Amino acid sequence: MAKKPMNVSLPGPEDIHREVLPNGITVLSRANFNSPSVVVSGYFTSGSLFESDEKLGLADFTFAALMRGTQKRDMQGLYDALESAGAGFGYDSGTYTSGFSGRSLAEDLPLLLDILAETIQVPTFPAEQIERLRAQMLTGLAIRAQDTSDMADLIFNDALFEGHPYARPEDGWPETIQSITREDMQNFHQRTIGPRGMVISIVGAVDPKRAVEAVQRALGAWTNPAQEERPAIPDKSAPAQTVKRVHPIAGKTQSDLIIGTIGPRRKDADFMAASLGNSVLGQFGMMGRIGDIVREKSGLAYYASSSLSAGTGPGSWEVSAGVNPLNVQKAADLIVSEMKRFVQKGVSAQELSDSQNSYVGRLPLSFESNGGVAGSLINIERFDLGLDYYRRYEGLVRGVTRAQVKAVAEKFIDPDKLVIAVAGP
Amino acid sequence: MKKDFKKTTLDNGLTVFLKEIHTAPLVSSWVWYRVGSKDETTGKTGISHWVEHMQFKGTPKFPAKVLDKSVSRDGGYWNAFTYMDWTTYFETMPADKIDLGLRLEADRMKNSIFDAKEVASERTVIISEREGSENEPMFRLGEAIQHAAFRIHPYHHEIIGDKADLRTMTRDDLYGHYKTYYVPNNAVMAVAGDFDSKEMLARIRQLFERIPKGKTPPRLARHELPMDGELQLNVEGPGETTYVQAAYRFPAATHPDFFALSVLDSLLAGPSNLNMFGGGISNRTSRLYRALVEKEYAVGISGGATATIDPFLYTFTITVHPNRKPQEALAALDAEIERVQNERVSQAEIDRAIKQARAIFAYGSESITNQAFWMGYSEMFANYNWFLTYLDKLSAVMPADVERVAREYYRPKSRVVGTYVPTGNGEAAHG
Numbered sequence: 001m002a003k004k005p006m007n008v009s010l011p012g013p014e015d016i017h018r019e020v021l022p023n024g025i026t027v028l029s030r031a032n033f034n035s036p037s038v039v040v041s042g043y044f045t046s047g048s049l050f051e052s053d054e055k056l057g058l059a060d061f062t063f064a065a066l067m068r069g070t071q072k073r074d075m076q077g078l079y080d081a082l083e084s085a086g087a088g089f090g091y092d093s094g095t096y097t098s099g100f101s102g103r104s105l106a107e108d109l110p111l112l113l114d115i116l117a118e119t120i121q122v123p124t125f126p127a128e129q130i131e132r133l134r135a136q137m138l139t140g141l142a143i144r145a146q147d148t149s150d151m152a153d154l155i156f157n158d159a160l161f162e163g164h165p166y167a168r169p170e171d172g173w174p175e176t177i178q179s180i181t182r183e184d185m186q187n188f189h190q191r192t193i194g195p196r197g198m199v200i201s202i203v204g205a206v207d208p209k210r211a212v213e214a215v216q217r218a219l220g221a222w223t224n225p226a227q228e229e230r231p232a233i234p235d236k237s238a239p240a241q242t243v244k245r246v247h248p249i250a251g252k253t254q255s256d257l258i259i260g261t262i263g264p265r266r267k268d269a270d271f272m273a274a275s276l277g278n279s280v281l282g283q284f285g286m287m288g289r290i291g292d293i294v295r296e297k298s299g300l301a302y303y304a305s306s307s308l309s310a311g312t313g314p315g316s317w318e319v320s321a322g323v324n325p326l327n328v329q330k331a332a333d334l335i336v337s338e339m340k341r342f343v344q345k346g347v348s349a350q351e352l353s354d355s356q357n358s359y360v361g362r363l364p365l366s367f368e369s370n371g372g373v374a375g376s377l378i379n380i381e382r383f384d385l386g387l388d389y390y391r392r393y394e395g396l397v398r399g400v401t402r403a404q405v406k407a408v409a410e411k412f413i414d415p416d417k418l419v420i421a422v423a424g425p
Numbered sequence: 426m427k428k429d430f431k432k433t434t435l436d437n438g439l440t441v442f443l444k445e446i447h448t449a450p451l452v453s454s455w456v457w458y459r460v461g462s463k464d465e466t467t468g469k470t471g472i473s474h475w476v477e478h479m480q481f482k483g484t485p486k487f488p489a490k491v492l493d494k495s496v497s498r499d500g501g502y503w504n505a506f507t508y509m510d511w512t513t514y515f516e517t518m519p520a521d522k523i524d525l526g527l528r529l530e531a532d533r534m535k536n537s538i539f540d541a542k543e544v545a546s547e548r549t550v551i552i553s554e555r556e557g558s559e560n561e562p563m564f565r566l567g568e569a570i571q572h573a574a575f576r577i578h579p580y581h582h583e584i585i586g587d588k589a590d591l592r593t594m595t596r597d598d599l600y601g602h603y604k605t606y607y608v609p610n611n612a613v614m615a616v617a618g619d620f621d622s623k624e625m626l627a628r629i630r631q632l633f634e635r636i637p638k639g640k641t642p643p644r645l646a647r648h649e650l651p652m653d654g655e656l657q658l659n660v661e662g663p664g665e666t667t668y669v670q671a672a673y674r675f676p677a678a679t680h681p682d683f684f685a686l687s688v689l690d691s692l693l694a695g696p697s698n699l700n701m702f703g704g705g706i707s708n709r710t711s712r713l714y715r716a717l718v719e720k721e722y723a724v725g726i727s728g729g730a731t732a733t734i735d736p737f738l739y740t741f742t743i744t745v746h747p748n749r750k751p752q753e754a755l756a757a758l759d760a761e762i763e764r765v766q767n768e769r770v771s772q773a774e775i776d777r778a779i780k781q782a783r784a785i786f787a788y789g790s791e792s793i794t795n796q797a798f799w800m801g802y803s804e805m806f807a808n809y810n811w812f813l814t815y816l817d818k819l820s821a822v823m824p825a826d827v828e829r830v831a832r833e834y835y836r837p838k839s840r841v842v843g844t845y846v847p848t849g850n851g852e853a854a855h856g
Contacts, residue, residue, distance in 0.1 A: 009449045034448040035791040037784070076719075079709035083695070084777050086784025088706040105784050135746060136724040142665040145850060148560055250850070251663035253556040285493035286481070296489070299546035302554035322557045354498045361500015361519050364450055369703065369791040
C-alpha cells in the first residue's frame with residue numbers, strides 16, 4: 001500500500017544541512033513541514049568527567065542550575081516565557097557530554113534559542129535557588145536509595161567499572177551534593193562549558209538555512225577562552241572473575257537483578273554485530289531468548305531483557321530482570337546459562353535474519369517525530385557516522401554474518417567472569 | 426479541524442475509523458475493546474489485564490512465538506494496554522507490512538487458545554508485575570486512595586487486580602471474560618497512516634466482517650454515592666520521602682464541566698498531557714509550583730485527571746520538602762485552591778492555557794501512532810468529535826466558569842487525602 005520508496009523519509013546528505021560556525025559550534029538541521037512544531041537539541045563537551053570524587057554530582061547540579069536565573073531573567077521569567085508559549089526546554093548532564101533539548105511551535109524557535117543562549121552564557125546561580133535545588137536533588141537521592149532498579153544499576157556500574165570514571169554515579173551522593181558551593185558551579189561553568197565542540201540540531205517546520213542563521217544570531221558571538229580540553233576516557237578491561245554484589249533495601253516486594261560485563265564502544269567495527277547479537281539474546285520479539293526463558297517459559301519475571309550500552313567510552317553489555325526475592329538465584333542461573341549458550345553456539349541463521357529484518361523495517365519509525373530525527377542527526381555527529389549513514393544502514397545491518405556475531409560474543413562475554421548485582425529486600 | 430477521516434460500521438457492528446496520513450511510509454492500526462477494570466467484580470479483579478496478556482499467547486494460526494516474532498521481523502512495534510474503561514492492542518508497521526497486523530488482530534478477536542499451561546506461567550508473570558509496582562510508594566498510596574474514594578463503583582480497585590484474585594482465577598474465568606467481551610460489536614478499530622482508504626476498508630471487511638456479531642456485553646453500572654466528608658489515610662513504608670495526595674471527585678469526560686476543569690488544571694498544576702505518545706511541558710509557572718515549590722513546602726507538585734466514562738478523580742501529588750510537615754504542604758495547597766475559588770482568574774490566564782493545549786496537540790500530531798490512538802481512545806469514553814472539538818471547547822471557557830467549577834469540585838468534603846509516611850531506610854544509604 002506504500003506509495004513511495006522508503007528512502008524518501010530517511011535523512012541523507014541532500015536534506016541534512018550541516019554547518020560549523022567560526023566559534024566551533026556544529027549546526028545540523030532538517031526540515032519537516034508536516035508538523036507545526038520544532039525541536040532543538042544537542043550537547044556540550046562538558047560532563048562528570050571533569051568532577052572530583054569529593055564533588056560528585058557537580059555537573060548535574062550546575063546544568064540544572066542554569067535554568068534558575070540569568071543576568072536578564074530570573075527563573076520565573078525564563079519559565080514564564082517558555083510555558084506561556086507551550087514550549088519546553090531543559091538540560092541533562094552526562095559523563096562525556098551534557099545535553100539540552102527543547103521544543104515549541106515553529107513560530108517560537110527564536111524564543112528557544114534565546115533561552116539556550118542566555119542560560120548557557122550568562123547564568124547567575126542565585127544562592128536562594130541553589131539551596132532550593134539542593135533540597136530537590138537530595139530528595140532525588142533519597143528516592144534513588146529506595147529504588148531497586150536504580151540501586152542495582154548503581155552497584156553494577158560500581159563493580160564493573162571499578163577505578164574508572166564510569167563507576168561513579170552522575171547524580172552524586174548526599175554528602176557530595178551537600179559539599180558543592182555556588183563558587184564550584186561558577187568555576188565548573190567557566191572552565192568546562194563553551195562553544196568549542198558544541199553540537200546543535202534543529203528539526204521541524206523551519207528552513208534549515210534560516211535555522212543556521214538563527215543559531216548564528218543567538219550563539220555566533222559566544223567565546224570562552226577558558227574552556228578546557230576534555231579528559232580522555234580510559235579503557236576498561238572485563239572483570240577477572242565473577243563478582244557478586246548485593247544491596248539490601250528493606251521492605252521491598254521485588255528484587256532487581258543485573259548480570260553483565262564490558263561491551264564495545266559505539267565506534268568499534270564490531271558494534272553492529274554486537275547489537276544484532278544482543279537483539280537475539282534479549283530484545284527481539286518478546287525480549288529475545290532471555291525473555292523466552294525467564295518470562296515465557298519460567299514465569300519468573302514481568303521484565304527480563306538484555307541491553308548494550310555503547311557510547312564514546314567502553315560500554316556495558318548486560319541482562320536485567322525484576323524478580324521475586326525468592327527467585328533471584330533461579331533467574332540468575334537461567335540467565336548465565338543462556339549467556340553461555342549465546343557465546344558457545346552463537347545465533348542461528350533464522351535468528352540473525354529475523355533481527356536484521358527488524359532493524360531495517362523499524363528504521364522509518366525512528367524518524368516519525370521531530371525529536372527522533374533530531375536525535376538521529378546528533379548520533380551521526382557524535383559518532384562520525386557520516387551524513388549518508390541512514391541510507392547505508394540497511395547494507396551495514398545485512399552485512400553482518402553469524403560468524404561475526406559469534407566472534408563479538410566471544411570477545412566480550414565470558415560467562416565465568418561476570419558482574420552480578422542484586423538490589424532488593 | 427477539517428474532516429479528514431472516514432468512519433464506517435461493518436455488518437457485524439465493528440466500528441472502523443480510517444485516516445490517511447502520507448508523511449511517512451508507516452501505518453498504525455489499533456483495536457479497542459469496551460472492557461476494563463470497570464467491568465470486574467470482587468474475586469475477578471485484574472481479569473481484563475490478564476486477558477490482555479493471554480492475547481499474546483497465540484491462536485492455532487499464530488502460535489505464541491510466531492506471533493511476536495512475525496511482527497518484530499517486519500519491523501513492527503506493537504503493544505497493548507488495559508485501563509479502567511478499555512483494553513487496546515496496536516501495531517505500528519512499515520506501510521507495506523501492516524497486513525500482518527490486521528490479520529493477527531482479526532484472528533485473535535476470536536481464536537485465542539488460552540492454553541492452561543500458558544495461563545499458569547502468566548499467573549506468576551502478572552504477580553511479578555504487581556510486586557514490581559508494590560516497590561513504588563506512589564503505587565501503594567494511589568491504591569489506598571482509590572479504595573477509599575470508591576466503595577461501590579468498580580473504579581475502587583487497581584487495574585492489575587488484587588493478589589488474592591490473581592492467585593485464584595482460573596483458565597475458564599479468563600476464557601469466559603474473553604468470549605464475553607471480545608466481539609466485533611464491542612470493538613472499535615482505528616487505522617492511520619500511509620494507505621488508500623478504499624483499499625484499506627476492503628481489506629478490513631475481508632478480514633473482520635466474517636467474525637460473527639456477539640451479544641452486546643453489559644457494562645457494570647454501580648454508581649458511587651457523593652462523599653459526605655473528607656477522608657484521610659496514611660500508608661507507611663520504607664524510605665525518607667513523604668508524599669501527600671489529595672484526590673477530588675471529578676466528572677466524566679463527557680460532562681460539560683470537564684473543559685473548564687482542564688483550564689483550571691493548567692492554571693493550578695500545569696497542563697496535563699493527554700497524548701499517549703509525545704510528552705508534555707513543564708509546570709514551573711503554575712500557581713501551585715510557585716506556592717509550594719518556590720516557597721519550599723514541597724520539592725515537587727503535579728496534578729491531573731484522566732478522561733473516563735464515569736466520574737473518577739483529580740489527584741494532586743505533593744513530594745513534601747524534607748524540612749516540612751505534610752500538613753504544612755497541604756495547607757499551602759488549600760490556600761491556593763481557596764484563592765482560585767474566590768478571586769476571578771484573568772482572560773489572559775485562560776488564553777495561556779489554550780496556547781499550551783494547542784502546543785501539546787501539535788507535538789502529539791507528529792506521531793502517526795498517536796493520531797490513530799486518538800480516534801479509538803476518544804471513542805472509549807466519548808466520541809472522536811470530543812477530540813476534534815477539544816480546543817474549541819477550551820476556547821469557550823470563561824473566567825466565571827473556572828471560578829464556578831473550582832468551587833463546585835474542589836471541596837474538602839469530597840476529597841480523600843492520603844499521606845505516604847516514610848519509616849526510614851533501615852540500611853545505610855550506600856556502602
